Amino acid sequence: MLKKKYKRLLKAIVSSVAVAFFFTCLFTTIIYFTVLKDLSGYLNLFNGFTLSEPEDIESNPAKIDPITKAITHYPKYGDQYGTIEMPTIDIKVNLYLGDDMDILKLGAGQYAGSYFPSEGGTTLIAAHNRREYFKYLPKLNVGDNIIIDTVYGKFTYAVTDGKVETISELEKINIQHEEEVLVLYTCYPVDALGFTDKRYVIYAELVGASYES
Amino acid sequence: MKVKLFFNYILQFLVSILFFLLALVAIAKFTIFSPDYVLDLIEKNNYYDTLYDDIKSNMENYVVQSGFDDNIIDNIYTKDQLEDDVELMIDRIYKNESYEIDTSSVKAKLEENIDTFLTENNMNLTDKSSIQNFEDEIINVYKVKVDVLNKVTFVGKILNTANQYLLAILVILAAVVLLMVVVLKIVFHKNILPVMLLTSMFLLIASSIYFGNRLDYQYVNIYNSYVSTFISSLIKNFIVQLRTVGIVTGILGLIIVIVEKLFGKKGRKHES
Numbered sequence: 001m002l003k004k005k006y007k008r009l010l011k012a013i014v015s016s017v018a019v020a021f022f023f024t025c026l027f028t029t030i031i032y033f034t035v036l037k038d039l040s041g042y043l044n045l046f047n048g049f050t051l052s053e054p055e056d057i058e059s060n061p062a063k064i065d066p067i068t069k070a071i072t073h074y075p076k077y078g079d080q081y082g083t084i085e086m087p088t089i090d091i092k093v094n095l096y097l098g099d100d101m102d103i104l105k106l107g108a109g110q111y112a113g114s115y116f117p118s119e120g121g122t123t124l125i126a127a128h129n130r131r132e133y134f135k136y137l138p139k140l141n142v143g144d145n146i147i148i149d150t151v152y153g154k155f156t157y158a159v160t161d162g163k164v165e166t167i168s169e170l171e172k173i174n175i176q177h178e179e180e181v182l183v184l185y186t187c188y189p190v191d192a193l194g195f196t197d198k199r200y201v202i203y204a205e206l207v208g209a210s211y212e213s
Numbered sequence: 214m215k216v217k218l219f220f221n222y223i224l225q226f227l228v229s230i231l232f233f234l235l236a237l238v239a240i241a242k243f244t245i246f247s248p249d250y251v252l253d254l255i256e257k258n259n260y261y262d263t264l265y266d267d268i269k270s271n272m273e274n275y276v277v278q279s280g281f282d283d284n285i286i287d288n289i290y291t292k293d294q295l296e297d298d299v300e301l302m303i304d305r306i307y308k309n310e311s312y313e314i315d316t317s318s319v320k321a322k323l324e325e326n327i328d329t330f331l332t333e334n335n336m337n338l339t340d341k342s343s344i345q346n347f348e349d350e351i352i353n354v355y356k357v358k359v360d361v362l363n364k365v366t367f368v369g370k371i372l373n374t375a376n377q378y379l380l381a382i383l384v385i386l387a388a389v390v391l392l393m394v395v396v397l398k399i400v401f402h403k404n405i406l407p408v409m410l411l412t413s414m415f416l417l418i419a420s421s422i423y424f425g426n427r428l429d430y431q432y433v434n435i436y437n438s439y440v441s442t443f444i445s446s447l448i449k450n451f452i453v454q455l456r457t458v459g460i461v462t463g464i465l466g467l468i469i470v471i472v473e474k475l476f477g478k479k480g481r482k483h484e485s
Contacts, residue, residue, distance in 0.1 A: 194343030
């Protein structure tokens with residue numbers, strides 16, 4: 001009697017599951033041939049806001065060909081690739097690629113749209129007017145040395161000019177590739193509190209270079 | 214007779230699908246479209262802690278170039294204040310009402326810190342326009358970081374409209390399902406509940422697998438890292454809910470079959 005009871009129970013369970021499974025297959029078939037295309041479209045739209053895991057690219061140190069001035073393995077944005085030293089005012093600051101707020105908090109930042117030191121173009125570097133960064137830039141005189149020590153070589157510049165410019169004047173600086181020009185700038189007046197619309201700008205020319213082998 | 218059987222199965226199919234849709238709508242209503250659920254999830258994802266640190270880090274970017282000491286931004290906002298502002302934003306967004314993040318207390322405390330700095334350093338400024346620029350930037354950091362939905366106000370319209378329709382849809386679906394279950398019981402002497410619940414189980418689990426594989430929610434990148442983490446968590450929880458409710462309805466369906474067969478009228482009749 002008990003066996004019959006459980007047999008009937010098992011039959012009922014199997015029958016219910018089978019019917020439910022059949023209904024599921026029927027419904028998914030209907031969905032597949034009707035709305036699935038549209039649904040996929042919306043899901044692809046969402047997936048447009050996703051980024052896959054970045055590949056781990058082994059970073060090799062930057063190197064420069066002394067003859068062609070071509071750099072291989074450029075530093076990545078945000079990486080420190082050297083230091084900038086001004087012996088006359090006793091300043092040595094870490095040099096990064098990029099000049100956003102997070103980078104400038106750490107040291108001097110090279111505008112990513114400018115040329116690297118020794119590439120034969122304009123190198124534009126900014127830093128805040130803090131004591132340990134570019135506060136004493138206005139004390140540099142014509143002829144003073146600026147040394148940029150990078151992972152691919154050491155480059156010495158001599159100051160050619162220093163002046164106060166407005167932000168709009170600074171934005172018009174020519175990022176050219178005809179001659180090597182180093183441009184450093186910081187907020188001015190250097191002792192001002194808050195934000196100013198002027199910058200102190202130093203121009204320098206390349207006077208010496210030694211390359212990493 | 215065959216026609217009656219065919220009609221019976223059509224109705225069973227319809228009721229099962231309607232119940233699945235009812236479950237889907239209910240899950241959406243009480244998760245993604247529920248402000249309380251969203252706020253609870255925000256807290257579980259340490260959103261407020263990360264937001265607090267992010268605001269501080271961004272403000273420091275301005276302090277470092279201002280000439281002020283680093284402590285100029287100390288205590289100008291608190292985590293409790295952040296929580297209140299985010300809750301206000303979520304609440305108003307779901308109601309599609311306008312709102313404004315109140316930064317008056319941040320401004321007042323910042324001005325107090327600046328006055329203290331000037332006094333301690335014996336500074337007496339005549340032109341305070343540069344300091345005003347600094348204050349505006351600091352306050353703007355707070356406002357922009359808290360009010361993440363400011364640039365996507367259409368989200369409020371969608372949420373509010375969806376919420377209104379979802380409740381109506383929920384009620385209508387529940388009424389229709391109930392009615393059809395009763396009709397099937399009376400007219401066809403068929404207890405549709407087990408099949409309905411088991412179909413719902415299969416469909417909910419299939420949905421969770423489909424969305425889990427199709428949506429790259431683990432790699433969402435919207436606005437910033439902690440907003441992305443929250444959205445990813447919201448979607449993941451929704452998918453988990455689909456699976457959980459599916460399993461529960463399946464177990465319920467099996468229990469009903471067992472109870473009906475072992476202890477129901479027909480079961481007892483067969484025994485005797």
